Amino acid sequence: MNEILNMQDICKSYFIGEEEIKVLQNVVLTMHQGDFLSVLGPSGSGKSTLMNIIGCLDIPDSGRYLLTGHDVSNLDETELARIRNKEIGFVFQSFYLLPRLSALQNVELPLVYSGLPPSERRKRAAQMLSRVGLGDKMRNLPNQLSGGQQQRVAIARALVTNPSLLLADEPTGALDQATGQQIIHLFEELNRDGKTIIIITHDCNIAAHACRVVHILDGRLTEKELIPDAAGKH
Amino acid sequence: MLLENIKMSWMNIVKNKLRSFLTMLGIVIGVASIIALISLVQGASDNISSEVTKLGGNKILINIFGTPLKQGLSINEAENIGMLENVHGYSPTISGKTSVVYNGNVMEGISVQGKNDVYFTTDPDLLHSGRAINILDLESRSQVAVIGSNIVKDLFYAIDPLGKKITINGTSYVIIGTLKATTGFSLGSTNDTVVIPYTTAFRSLGVKTISSLDVFLDDTNLADETVMAIKGVLNQAFNYKEDAYTIFNMGDIIESFQSIMSMMSLLLAGIAAISLVVGGIGIMNMMLVAITERTTEIGLRKALGATPFTIQLQFLIESIFLSIIGGLAGILLGTLLANILAALIGVWVSVSLPTYTLAMGFSAAVGIIFGFMPARRASRLNPIDALRSL
Numbered sequence: 001m002n003e004i005l006n007m008q009d010i011c012k013s014y015f016i017g018e019e020e021i022k023v024l025q026n027v028v029l030t031m032h033q034g035d036f037l038s039v040l041g042p043s044g045s046g047k048s049t050l051m052n053i054i055g056c057l058d059i060p061d062s063g064r065y066l067l068t069g070h071d072v073s074n075l076d077e078t079e080l081a082r083i084r085n086k087e088i089g090f091v092f093q094s095f096y097l098l099p100r101l102s103a104l105q106n107v108e109l110p111l112v113y114s115g116l117p118p119s120e121r122r123k124r125a126a127q128m129l130s131r132v133g134l135g136d137k138m139r140n141l142p143n144q145l146s147g148g149q150q151q152r153v154a155i156a157r158a159l160v161t162n163p164s165l166l167l168a169d170e171p172t173g174a175l176d177q178a179t180g181q182q183i184i185h186l187f188e189e190l191n192r193d194g195k196t197i198i199i200i201t202h203d204c205n206i207a208a209h210a211c212r213v214v215h216i217l218d219g220r221l222t223e224k225e226l227i228p229d230a231a232g233k234h
Numbered sequence: 235m236l237l238e239n240i241k242m243s244w245m246n247i248v249k250n251k252l253r254s255f256l257t258m259l260g261i262v263i264g265v266a267s268i269i270a271l272i273s274l275v276q277g278a279s280d281n282i283s284s285e286v287t288k289l290g291g292n293k294i295l296i297n298i299f300g301t302p303l304k305q306g307l308s309i310n311e312a313e314n315i316g317m318l319e320n321v322h323g324y325s326p327t328i329s330g331k332t333s334v335v336y337n338g339n340v341m342e343g344i345s346v347q348g349k350n351d352v353y354f355t356t357d358p359d360l361l362h363s364g365r366a367i368n369i370l371d372l373e374s375r376s377q378v379a380v381i382g383s384n385i386v387k388d389l390f391y392a393i394d395p396l397g398k399k400i401t402i403n404g405t406s407y408v409i410i411g412t413l414k415a416t417t418g419f420s421l422g423s424t425n426d427t428v429v430i431p432y433t434t435a436f437r438s439l440g441v442k443t444i445s446s447l448d449v450f451l452d453d454t455n456l457a458d459e460t461v462m463a464i465k466g467v468l469n470q471a472f473n474y475k476e477d478a479y480t481i482f483n484m485g486d487i488i489e490s491f492q493s494i495m496s497m498m499s500l501l502l503a504g505i506a507a508i509s510l511v512v513g514g515i516g517i518m519n520m521m522l523v524a525i526t527e528r529t530t531e532i533g534l535r536k537a538l539g540a541t542p543f544t545i546q547l548q549f550l551i552e553s554i555f556l557s558i559i560g561g562l563a564g565i566l567l568g569t570l571l572a573n574i575l576a577a578l579i580g581v582w583v584s585v586s587l588p589t590y591t592l593a594m595g596f597s598a599a600v601g602i603i604f605g606f607m608p609a610r611r612a613s614r615l616n617p618i619d620a621l622r623s624l
Contacts, residue, residue: 057537057617078541085539092621096534100245112238113539157538 003069004164004196005031005054010063012049023049024060025219031165031198036191038207039200041216048169050216051200055088055167056080068164085113089158091168095150097142097157103129104138107157114161128156132186148179155186159195166190166197172206184209235544236551243552246524247559257520258560260513261600265564265593266571268506269585272592273572275502277583279495286488292322293356294449294461295482296468301475306443311471315449318467320460322450325353328432329446330439335401336389344385346402346428348435356450360424364396364411371431378434379407383415384425402428405438454485503592510596513560514604517553521608525549525615532612533620546613553605554598561597565590 010027013020023046031037041047052058053065056072059080065073072083084090097106107125116124129138132152134145142150151171158166168187172180188209191197199210207213214223247254296315298306307326316324328348334341354366362383371378379400386395395409407430416423435441451460461481472478525532532545569585576583 052618055537078543081536081539081541081544084537090537096530096621098531098534100249109535110538112235113535113541113544115235161539 002033003030004033004035004067005029006064006066007054008064010053010060010065012046012053012058012060023219024053027063027219027221029214029221031196033196034191034194036187036197036209036211037199038210038213039198039216040202040204040207040213042202045216046219047200047202047216050221051167051169051198054165054198055090056083081113085110086161087164089161089163089166091151091154091158091166091171093170093173095142095147095154095174097150097153099142102139102141103134103145103153103156106142106153107160110157110161124160125156128160129153131159132156146179147175148182151175151179151183152186155183155190159190164196166195168197168199170201171199172201172203180206236547239544239548239551240555242548243555246552247555250524253520254556257516258513258556258563260516261510261557261560261597262513262564262567264506264510264513264600265561265597266568267509268503268593268596269565269568269589270571270575271502271506272499272589273568273583273585274575274579274581275495275499276586276589277572277576278581279492279499280584281581283488283492283495286484286491291485291488292451292454292457293484294451294457294464295484296447296449296464297480297482298443298445298447299478299480300443301472301478304443304472304478306441306445307447307468307471308443311467312444312447314467315447315464318460318463320452320456322452323352323356324450325350325356325448326432326444327446327448328435328439328441328444330403330435330441332403332439334385334389334428336398339389341385341388344402344428345426346430346435346439348432348439348441349429350432352450353429353448360413362412362414364409366411367429367431372433375433375437376431377405377407378410378430380411380413380429381409382413382425382427385428386412400428402430403438457483457485507596510600514557514600517556517601518604518608520556521549521553521605522611524552525608525612529615529620532615533617533622536615536617537621542613545615546609549609549612550602550605553609554601557597557601557605558594561594564597565593568593 007027007029010024011022012024013022015021027050039047039050049058053060056067056075057080059075060073063073064071067083067087072080075083098109101109104122104125107128108121111121111124126135126138129135132155134149134152134156137145137149142153145153171187172183175183184206187197187199199206201207212223214221300306312324312326315321326349330346331343332346334344349367350372351366351368354360360366361380364380367378367380370376379402381395381400389395389400390398395412398409399406400409401407413424413427413429415425430438449460449464451457461483464481468479469476535545572583572585
């Protein structure tokens with residue numbers, strides 16, 4: 001299987017005044033095409049920093065990060081933006097839909113930055129909205145949609161460029177239990193279709209849906225054995 | 235992408251209608267005042283220029299004050315000047331102030347000027363009706379007069395003055411013509427003047443010498459040399475007493491007048507440009523507020539793949555948009571203002587294409603210059619911090 005992600009000895013630290021805080025220490029992580037991984041950790045454990053580095057929003061201080069075989073550890077801002085556009089689909093806890101754009105226009109947004117012509121953008125965005133079950137809500141503004149629907153729009157937006165990696169940061173954090181379950185099922189479905197997915201969460205129940213769970217604590221990553229029933233589902 | 239940016243900028247401007255309007259107001263006022271001021275000054279300048287030019291750029295004015303021994307220029311000396319190289323002709327003035335009487339009505343303190351035929355031939359616009367003074371009048375010292383428009387109005391209300399007899403300084407003259415009324419900024423108004431042949435004036439006004447002389451040139455480029463030659467004649471006549479006379483080259487006067495006007499124009503435009511700078515600061519302020527408000531949006535766009543350049547372009551386009559819309563509104567308002575002011579003051583305005591181009595260029599430049607810093611700041615926002623800010 002294709003290797004999507006390969007991180008070797010990733011370190012990242014911040015300075016607060018004179019004091020150095022080691023947020024990530026020698027993180028090693030590998031993922032293959034079709035993997036469904038959860039990163040589980042309490043707040044302050046370094047999981048946000050890890051997500052930023054995986055999502056090419058930030059670069060590590062040291063170590064090597066290969067994304068679909070390309071080294072992205074030392075790229076500049078513009079190159080990182082292009083990689084994010086092409087390879088990463090983000091799903092955020094609070095959706096981050098632009099309030100003045102319709103669902104369709106929100107989904108089109110990444111394709112605008114890919115430089116696709118308008119007609120092609122619209123076609124692909126409409127397909128993706130239908131895929132997440134919102135084919136009839138394309139013209140709606142975000143505030144005319146429920147929380148679950150908004151997150152579906154955000155997922156459609158993350159998928160529309162056909163990225164190598166879907167990166168979700170607490171995707172159910174702002175949703176009620178039942179809606180959260182539906183969103184998790186959508187992720188499982190997408191994974192069955194071959195999508196590579198990382199869910200970052202502090203919630204064991206959410207993490208349990210993934211095939212692999214890694215724990216992060218004080219900047220160190222430890223991988224548990226496969227969770228039997230999650231593996232059984234696969 | 236560019237089209238997308240323009241669409242997005244437009245949406246943001248429309249969404250914040252009041253704020254956008256107030257921001258643009260600075261530019262509107264700046265551009266409007268530039269247009270109005272330049273147009274007005276240009277109009278006034280054109281107006282005065284054409285009047286001054288009418289007086290003749292090819293003319294040298296000589297005023298004689300004389301010395302205690304010699305009060306003015308004699309006819310012979312005037313003829314000597316007339317024979318100098320590059321002199322096309324000359325027109326002497328013998329002037330006096332006296333009363334004019336027609337049909338029992340008296341006008342006091344009228345300027346009576348003795349002139350020759352050259353005075354009339356060099357300016358074909360001088361005459362309103364009748365005929366000019368000609369060589370025959372001069373040779374035979376005819377008792378004829380050409381009168382100014384105010385005299386026609388006061389003495390000949392509803393009467394054709396041509397052929398009528400008036401009494402000047404006790405002597406009777408036949409009116410052969412009337413002068414066109416001069417208006418507006420006109421220099422050297424002839425409305426209150428009576429013109430008679432200078433040969434006649436010598437006798438009837440009791441003046442023996444010429445008090446001023448207009449010399450007309452063939453080639454204005456050689457004016458300086460001719461002025462020197464005239465000085466030579468005058469110095470001989472007045473025994474090298476330079477304060478006995480003054481010489482004005484009208485060409486010089488017109489030139490310096492025009493340079494003063496264009497300086498004035500620049501000065502006023504400079505003052506108006508200050509208000510544009512203030513408008514620019516307004517735009518910068520609004521853009522900075524917008525960026526703070528839209529930090530999350532910027533972070534999200536970056537996460538979705540917008541490069542720093544794309545973000546910078548989006549905000550730059552927005553500020554240029556604001557300033558150009560403001561500039562267009564300013565042009566409309568400025569043109570309107572210039573015309574209203576012109577109607578009030580009573581001069582014509584000249585709103586020219588270069589003025590519009592200047593104003594538009596200025597406002598676009600303001601948008602770019604004052605939009606650049608905020609746009610750059612937006613483009614440098616760290617997407618992580620930007621997303622976290624919500």
